[in-house]
Amino acid sequence: MLVINNGTVVTMDDARSVHFGGHVVIDGDRLTAVGPGSWSAPGATASAEVIDASGMIVMPGLIDLHYHTAVGKGLCDHLPLWESLEEFWYPSIRALDAESAYWAAAASYLESVKNGVTTVNDMYRRLPDLGRAAVDIGIRAVLSNDVALPEHDLDTLADNKDAYDAVHGAGGGRVEVRVGIEWLPLASPQLLRDARALADELGTGIHVHLNESLTEVEDSRRRFGRRPAEVAYDAGLLGPDCVAAHCVWLSDTEIALLRETGTHVSHNPSSNAKLGNGIARIPEMLSAGLNIGLGHDAAESSNTCDLFQVMKFASLVHRAARTDASLQQAPDVLAMATRNGAAALGHETGQLAAGRKADVILVDTRNVMFTPLADRNAAQVYSHLVFAANGSAVDTTIIDGQVVMRGREVLTMDEPTVLREANKALARVTGVIGWGK
Numbered sequence: 001m002l003v004i005n006n007g008t009v010v011t012m013d014d015a016r017s018v019h020f021g022g023h024v025v026i027d028g029d030r031l032t033a034v035g036p037g038s039w040s041a042p043g044a045t046a047s048a049e050v051i052d053a054s055g056m057i058v059m060p061g062l063i064d065l066h067y068h069t070a071v072g073k074g075l076c077d078h079l080p081l082w083e084s085l086e087e088f089w090y091p092s093i094r095a096l097d098a099e100s101a102y103w104a105a106a107a108s109y110l111e112s113v114k115n116g117v118t119t120v121n122d123m124y125r126r127l128p129d130l131g132r133a134a135v136d137i138g139i140r141a142v143l144s145n146d147v148a149l150p151e152h153d154l155d156t157l158a159d160n161k162d163a164y165d166a167v168h169g170a171g172g173g174r175v176e177v178r179v180g181i182e183w184l185p186l187a188s189p190q191l192l193r194d195a196r197a198l199a200d201e202l203g204t205g206i207h208v209h210l211n212e213s214l215t216e217v218e219d220s221r222r223r224f225g226r227r228p229a230e231v232a233y234d235a236g237l238l239g240p241d242c243v244a245a246h247c248v249w250l251s252d253t254e255i256a257l258l259r260e261t262g263t264h265v266s267h268n269p270s271s272n273a274k275l276g277n278g279i280a281r282i283p284e285m286l287s288a289g290l291n292i293g294l295g296h297d298a299a300e301s302s303n304t305c306d307l308f309q310v311m312k313f314a315s316l317v318h319r320a321a322r323t324d325a326s327l328q329q330a331p332d333v334l335a336m337a338t339r340n341g342a343a344a345l346g347h348e349t350g351q352l353a354a355g356r357k358a359d360v361i362l363v364d365t366r367n368v369m370f371t372p373l374a375d376r377n378a379a380q381v382y383s384h385l386v387f388a389a390n391g392s393a394v395d396t397t398i399i400d401g402q403v404v405m406r407g408r409e410v411l412t413m414d415e416p417t418v419l420r421e422a423n424k425a426l427a428r429v430t431g432v433i434g435w436g437k
């Protein structure tokens, strides 16, 4: 049993309760008590490990709803989406060997854990190697393949089914496998229908890039005579088990189709901004009742897994674009990064409430990011988390009841080894594709 006392407990529960000097109790992989005041039960504390969270915010772990393990970053920061994919991303993921995939995933997950991310929705290749990395570091990972038509030399639905058979349910259920579709420019309506059929057969979900760029929309209209989300709808791909990433260029009709099907959206504003893809119509999507979580996308496209940065972007870009400072207020943005992401994946995480899974982070407020800080002011706590903090304020990361990081030290893997091997992985991959020669 693990008892966390004396923290500012930001529950993100249905009532949005905040308990100053509150407690969180973990037994196994579950939360058994969350509330005000210190927890004490006669006879039980003797065997419990107690964390004194004085000066800390105790909150749900962040959920990165659109994620790619990254083998490289900072290599083609000036290119738009399609060109960056052709120049580096596709060649690099075609060149991955098993060891490179493992260490690239380990380094990516390490960065996420250090930034308070407890769940990643990771579309990449070589899922058994990613699954090993997720099990070793202790992160909760939903994995999907980069499925495309065969001529693109990425993954097939058969690869995705093999990955499901190999690694779904690993790590005590922390690792799941879903069906992935890279994006419509590399797909066909038949491939989308087959992806839906496979997901239904396996009883699992779907992860797809959708309406990310204007070039994608133009490509879809030219090849299929319909916009991307319309094509996905026609093929039956959409649904409450589907996470559609980006959704930057949605028409009103497409927003209605996502709503009708209960499809969840991952909003990735820093990636969209850096690649020059635009700004998603989040106010209209929220008005339509869509569930929206947040993702960093890939280090190749946003250079950091720090979801605190993504939260800030997820507010500021909309305020700037609409000249409206009332948009995307801090508690709602934090909900996107926690409970909305959990809802999108059907997970019992994303909020601190008895009975839910024990994915919890402790954020240290004893630093300049959180100073000045008034006494017992919940609105200011939300504000500092979204607008002032970055991931380096995260002190402790607990996933499925396991303490993965404590005092910023990752306990499950040797950090210097991960960094060294990730550099070697990049060198192997760039050697194969002849990058920089």
Ligand SMILES: [Zn+2]
Pocket: 066, 067, 068, 209, 245, 297, 298
């Ligand atoms: Zn992506």
